[in-house]
Amino acid sequence: MIPYEVICPDCGDSGGPLDEQPETAQGVRGPYADVAAAKRAMERHTGVVAPEE
Ligand SMILES: [Zn+2]
Numbered sequence: 001m002i003p004y005e006v007i008c009p010d011c012g013d014s015g016g017p018l019d020e021q022p023e024t025a026q027g028v029r030g031p032y033a034d035v036a037a038a039k040r041a042m043e044r045h046t047g048v049v050a051p052e053e
Contacts, residue, residue, distance in 0.1 A: 003031030004038035008045060 006028050007015050013025035021029065028045045032038040 003033070004035050005030045006032070006038050006042045006045065008042075010046075 007013050008025050008028050011025035011028065012022040013029065014021065018026055018029055028041060030038060030041065032041055
């Protein structure tokens with residue numbers, strides 16, 4: 001199982017090691033079990049619903 005992470009540049013997440021990111025970015029990073037869970041987390045975080053693929 002591949003964990004999915006949400007990288008939120010708006011929160012200052014550079015995509016680097018988790019413990020080097022701001023607390024707000026760490027909160028949304030995950031990891032999540034699948035891409036759907038990651039997407040829902042991002043939607044909750046940003047308030048924007050991502051288009052279905
Ligand atoms: Zn954010």
